[in-house]
Amino acid sequence: MTILGAIQPMLTSGLDGDNAWRLEHYLKRGGYSALKKVLAEKISPDEIIGEVKKSGLRGRGGAGFPTGLKWSFMPRDYQGNKYVVCNSDEGEPGTFKDRDILRYNPHSVIEGMAIAGYAMGASCGYNYIHGEIWEIYKRFEEALDEARSAGLLGANILGSGFDFDLFAHHGYGAYICGEETALLESIEGKKGQPRYKPPFPANFGLYGKPTTINNTETFASIPWIVNLGGDAFLNAGKPNNGGTKIFSISGHVNKPGNYEIPLGTPFSTLLEMAGGMRGGRRLKACIPGGSSSPVVPGDVMMQCTMDYDSIAKAGSMLGSGAVIIIDETVCMVKALERLSYFYYEESCGQCTPCREGTSWLYKIVHRIENGNGREDDLELLESITGNIMGRTICALGDAAALPVQSFVKHFRDEFIYHIEQKKCLVPVDIQRAGSGFFSALS
Amino acid sequence: MLTTESLQRIDREIEKYPADQKQSAVMAALAIAQEERGWLSNETIEFVANYLGMAPIAAYEVASFYSMYDLNPVGKYKLTVCTNLPCMLSGGVDAAEYLKAKLGIGFNETTVDGKFTLKEGECMGACGDAPVMLVSNRRMCSCMGPEQIDRLLAELE
Numbered sequence: 001m002t003i004l005g006a007i008q009p010m011l012t013s014g015l016d017g018d019n020a021w022r023l024e025h026y027l028k029r030g031g032y033s034a035l036k037k038v039l040a041e042k043i044s045p046d047e048i049i050g051e052v053k054k055s056g057l058r059g060r061g062g063a064g065f066p067t068g069l070k071w072s073f074m075p076r077d078y079q080g081n082k083y084v085v086c087n088s089d090e091g092e093p094g095t096f097k098d099r100d101i102l103r104y105n106p107h108s109v110i111e112g113m114a115i116a117g118y119a120m121g122a123s124c125g126y127n128y129i130h131g132e133i134w135e136i137y138k139r140f141e142e143a144l145d146e147a148r149s150a151g152l153l154g155a156n157i158l159g160s161g162f163d164f165d166l167f168a169h170h171g172y173g174a175y176i177c178g179e180e181t182a183l184l185e186s187i188e189g190k191k192g193q194p195r196y197k198p199p200f201p202a203n204f205g206l207y208g209k210p211t212t213i214n215n216t217e218t219f220a221s222i223p224w225i226v227n228l229g230g231d232a233f234l235n236a237g238k239p240n241n242g243g244t245k246i247f248s249i250s251g252h253v254n255k256p257g258n259y260e261i262p263l264g265t266p267f268s269t270l271l272e273m274a275g276g277m278r279g280g281r282r283l284k285a286c287i288p289g290g291s292s293s294p295v296v297p298g299d300v301m302m303q304c305t306m307d308y309d310s311i312a313k314a315g316s317m318l319g320s321g322a323v324i325i326i327d328e329t330v331c332m333v334k335a336l337e338r339l340s341y342f343y344y345e346e347s348c349g350q351c352t353p354c355r356e357g358t359s360w361l362y363k364i365v366h367r368i369e370n371g372n373g374r375e376d377d378l379e380l381l382e383s384i385t386g387n388i389m390g391r392t393i394c395a396l397g398d399a400a401a402l403p404v405q406s407f408v409k410h411f412r413d414e415f416i417y418h419i420e421q422k423k424c425l426v427p428v429d430i431q432r433a434g435s436g437f438f439s440a441l442s
Numbered sequence: 443m444l445t446t447e448s449l450q451r452i453d454r455e456i457e458k459y460p461a462d463q464k465q466s467a468v469m470a471a472l473a474i475a476q477e478e479r480g481w482l483s484n485e486t487i488e489f490v491a492n493y494l495g496m497a498p499i500a501a502y503e504v505a506s507f508y509s510m511y512d513l514n515p516v517g518k519y520k521l522t523v524c525t526n527l528p529c530m531l532s533g534g535v536d537a538a539e540y541l542k543a544k545l546g547i548g549f550n551e552t553t554v555d556g557k558f559t560l561k562e563g564e565c566m567g568a569c570g571d572a573p574v575m576l577v578s579n580r581r582m583c584s585c586m587g588p589e590q591i592d593r594l595l596a597e598l599e
């Protein structure tokens with residue numbers, strides 16, 4: 001993972017060498033000191049949750065919900081099993097940070113989950129890892145074995161009387177399983193179809209027991225917060241946007257990859273860290289928070305800082321921190337066509353507005369892209385998105401609608417040109433050059 | 443129906459879950475069965491369901507819901523290429539076109555010699571390494587330009 005943070009990065013520090021993921025290496029760089037501290041000093045669960053609240057840590061999976069608050073929803077006096085579940089399903093196009101956390105720093109997730117288990121009175125956890133990263137799933141299982149053999153997982157951890165065990169569960173190709181209740185269904189051995197909420201997982205989660213689900217990066221941030229305190233974490237970012245965050249940069253930059261930076265860092269700095277625009281071309285647009293976040297025109301993006309509030313002000317969402325960089329070689333109709341196809345493919349089919357709506361969105365964008373668009377198609381797109389949003393069980397419906405609305409809003413001229421002229425505003429040979437694939441041939 | 447080794451692997455998966463929640467192991471069990479048999483026939487799915495004490499239809503629902511299970515025979519190697527937008531920007535679609543031309547097949551087709559099946563994939567959580575492809579669900583290949591694709595095809599015997 002490329003690390004060029006302005007401050008000492010937290011999640012990715014000390015990660016050099018092929019064996020950085022191993023327990024031995026993690027211990028050498030101070031790993032498990034947070035868990036040991038919690039257990040040795042018998043820090044109270046309330047105090048831990050208080051620190052996490054103070055840190056301003058917001059969920060790194062996409063919704064940005066305050067983590068400390070979420071943890072406080074877990075029932076205290078519940079008799080019986082409770083669960084903590086890690087969401088490493090990472091299927092949001094553009095996002096690939098959790099893979100690298102698990103690849104290079106799996107023990108930070110294990111430690112974070114164990115502390116979460118302690119704070120919420122859960123003695124069992126699962127990490128749901130998407131099926132496409134099989135090698136990393138295997139590695140995580142090996143890391144779990146290491147932790148178990150060292151007495152850092154299992155019964156009576158380090159003689160403290162606290163029991164916590166953790167297992168890996170793999171997905172097998174379904175984006176929707178990233179939605180937290182679909183993920184629970186999937187662990188239960190069913191189709192990954194989201195549940196109605198309420199009841200929320202804190203009351204009715206895995207196997208009907210109280211459950212808290214957090215993203216991989218969220219859990220990986222916990223040891224740092226426990227070691228250095230909520231205030232220090234908060235101060236590493238900016239108010240209401242605590243900590244550092246890993247951004248996955250893909251698309252038209254010279255050095256795509258993961259970059260850990262303090263929240264509040266200017267977008268232009270991040271772009272520079274990623275080697276700048278490929279071929280020195282112009283930034284046409286940026287999707288700042290994964291494919292489900294509204295697209296932002298390049299010039300607006302250049303004025304943003306990378307944090308929840310600034311990106312929201314620009315009309316989009318920080319989401320999972322997946323920054324998709326789009327340059328002037330791209331036909332925005334074609335780009336939207338591909339995204340719409342994705343949501344159409346991945347809709348679980350439970351709600352009519354999502355199942356039918358994603359299919360219509362794709363068909364209409366597809367016909368516009370292929371020169372068969374009709375005069376009123378843009379209005380039709382707007383009306384369909386309006387009829388999906390807020391009318392579905394889970395947020396995939398909105399996720400399918402938001403890109404359509406924002407693409408049409410910001411790049412309306414390209415859509416109109418397509419409908420009227422039956423071709424792309426961006427010449428085809430320029431588009432072809434954009435990816436750089438064929439230039440490697442000549 | 444499955445080898446002892448596969449059954450032992452499935453048993454280890456079952457142990458991860460509460461004793462009354464064996465069904466939780468169905469995803470792993472189907473993946474293990476597919477690894478051994480190449481694809482999931484109705485008989486294989488039924489066998490897995492019975493092994494886990496669940497209704498065959500419930501196992502079939504799982505097998506048909508998740509895209510990495512193959513409910514029809516595939517070639518010796520299944521190549522799944524990600525063509526989603528982030529990869530597309532860096533050659534994912536071009537890589538798929540290149541493979542189609544080289545292998546003389548389209549998506550969801552198998553070469554006549556039964557060696558390769560080509561599939562279109564969605565985001566695999568590796569977009570920084572585009573073009574990205576998966577070999578038979580297990581091995582991820584990154585930064586697959588034309589030269590790297592040529593080398594991969596030559597290496598897969």
Ligand SMILES: Cc1cc2nc3c(=O)[nH]c(=O)nc-3n(C[C@H](O)[C@H](O)[C@H](O)COP(=O)(O)O)c2cc1C
Nearest residue numbers: 059060061087089090091178179180214215218395
């Ligand atoms: C369609 C859909 C896909 C999602 N995919 C993911 C994902 O891959 N990873 C993730 O952490 N959260 C994903 N989420 C968000 C989760 O539902 C949930 O909010 C998150 O895991 C909570 O963790 P956090 O609070 O630590 O972010 C998805 C949500 C939706 C609606």
Ligand code: SF4
Nearest residue numbers: 348350351354392394
């Ligand atoms: S919104 Fe779409 S993905 Fe979500 S539950 Fe409804 S049909 Fe399924």
Ligand code: FES
Nearest residue numbers: 524529565566569
């Ligand atoms: S878009 Fe291809 S791996 Fe994410």
